[in-house]
Amino acid sequence: MRLLVTGGAGFIGANFVQLTVAERPDTTVTVLDALTYAGNRASLDPVADRIDFVHGDIADLDLVDELVSGVDAVVHFAAESHNDNSLAEPWPFVQTNIVGTYSLLQAVRRHDVRYHHVSTDEVYGDLAPQDPPFSEHTAYNPSSPYSATKAASDMLVRAWVRSFGLRATLSNCSNNYGPYQHVEKFIPRQITNLIEGVRPRLYGAGHQIRDWIHVEDHNRAVWDVLDRGRIGRTYLIGADSELDNRTVVELLLAEFGREPDDFDHVTDRAGHDQRYAIDAGPLREELGWAPRYADFRAGLSATVAWYREHESWWRPVKAATERAYTDAGERTISLP
Numbered sequence: 298m299r300l301l302v303t304g305g306a307g308f309i310g311a312n313f314v315q316l317t318v319a320e321r322p323d324t325t326v327t328v329l330d331a332l333t334y335a336g337n338r339a340s341l342d343p344v345a346d347r348i349d350f351v352h353g354d355i356a357d358l359d360l361v362d363e364l365v366s367g368v369d370a371v372v373h374f375a376a377e378s379h380n381d382n383s384l385a386e387p388w389p390f391v392q393t394n395i396v397g398t399y400s401l402l403q404a405v406r407r408h409d410v411r412y413h414h415v416s417t418d419e420v421y422g423d424l425a426p427q428d429p430p431f432s433e434h435t436a437y438n439p440s441s442p443y444s445a446t447k448a449a450s451d452m453l454v455r456a457w458v459r460s461f462g463l464r465a466t467l468s469n470c471s472n473n474y475g476p477y478q479h480v481e482k483f484i485p486r487q488i489t490n491l492i493e494g495v496r497p498r499l500y501g502a503g504h505q506i507r508d509w510i511h512v513e514d515h516n517r518a519v520w521d522v523l524d525r526g527r528i529g530r531t532y533l534i535g536a537d538s539e540l541d542n543r544t545v546v547e548l549l550l551a552e553f554g555r556e557p558d559d560f561d562h563v564t565d566r567a568g569h570d571q572r573y574a575i576d577a578g579p580l581r582e583e584l585g586w587a588p589r590y591a592d593f594r595a596g597l598s599a600t601v602a603w604y605r606e607h608e609s610w611w612r613p614v615k616a617a618t619e620r621a622y623t624d625a626g627e628r629t630i631s632l633p
């Protein structure tokens with residue numbers, strides 16, 4: 298199979314490309330990535346001589362058309378992905394997540410190429426503590442410019458399936474963690490702070506609940522959907538690992554031998570979603586998927602080890618990322 302992977306220099310895309318090269322020798326991979334601040338060529342170093350890398354924008358219709366004409370399938374990871382950035386400046390989210398997806402859809406439609414669309418559970422908004430988890434029947438109710446633009450892109454895909462017979466599938470996954478995640482994101486930010494001897498920084502009281510999944514489990518599910526998913530169908534991906542943010546910080550502090558209250562509370566994100574949770578029943582039952590990192594603590598320990606061993610990967614952007622949080626007005630707070 299000849300595969301085009303968009304956003305392959307980002308967190309999940311790079312892990313997907315590495316997994317594909319390692320386990321699917323019959324697949325040839327071309328990565329299309331704009332190398333925004335979130336993309337990093339070094340994340341593809343281990344497979345650099347086994348893939349083709351194209352530096353370009355998914356919204357470039359001519360480039361995308363040319364690349365899509367030469368492949369059998371597209372897996373679309375490229376996105377603006379950070380909620381905080383979407384609150385500060387929404388336009389790149391509209392441009393990449395909506396216009397960029399449109400550009401890909403037109404090309405796969407023209408060349409009748411199989412398409413898989415990678416999306417997020419954040420399109421469903423958030424849940425109260427007692428609500429049942431999200432399923433593919435949950436109504437879309439996005440809260441932030443990030444999740445709204447992802448929701449819009451999902452709708453484009455569904456419409457292209459219905460109107461133009463596109464051979465497409467979608468997946469909506471919960472929060473990922475693992476190697477190669479940018480240090481702006483919650484778990485790597487705390488890990489790299491701890492490696493530097495800085496106290497973790499928790500938004501508000503830390504009661505927000507996320508349903509964590511290891512990035513490798515996400516990517517194996519994407520392959521299952523690509524291989525055996527039903528065209529037009531949406532699959533929810535999650536590993537039944539609901540934890541609140543404070544508990545995650547306490548687990549990380551324990552990994553570093555620090556006291557459980559050795560962290561700072563900082564100003565919360567505006568409109569911060571309370572809880573996400575996924576019902577991945579259809580993925581497990583129809584496609585036989587199951588997470589290999591079923592134990593979140595073990596996956597977290599492995600992730601801490603990776604960041605300890607790959608300081609040269611994250612160190613160059615750490616200070617600037619922390620400065621951006623300070624410039625955006627983040628400050629420590631005391632809770633009543």
Ligand SMILES: NC(=O)c1ccc[n+]([C@@H]2O[C@H](COP(=O)([O-])OP(=O)(O)OC[C@H]3O[C@@H](n4cnc5c(N)ncnc54)[C@H](O)[C@@H]3O)[C@@H](O)[C@H]2O)c1
Pocket residue numbers: 303304305306307308309310329330331332333334335336337353354355356373374375376377378379393397415416417418447469470471472473474479
């Ligand atoms: N991270 C999560 O927890 C999570 C959970 C569920 C779904 N998702 C989805 O998975 C996908 C990948 O997320 P991620 O965390 O790896 O994101 P990321 O921000 O780490 O990587 C995004 C990549 O896309 C590239 N990119 C951005 N704009 C581009 C453009 N216009 N043209 C080409 N490339 C461009 C960036 O350079 C980067 O390499 C996204 O679609 C996201 O919505 C992420």
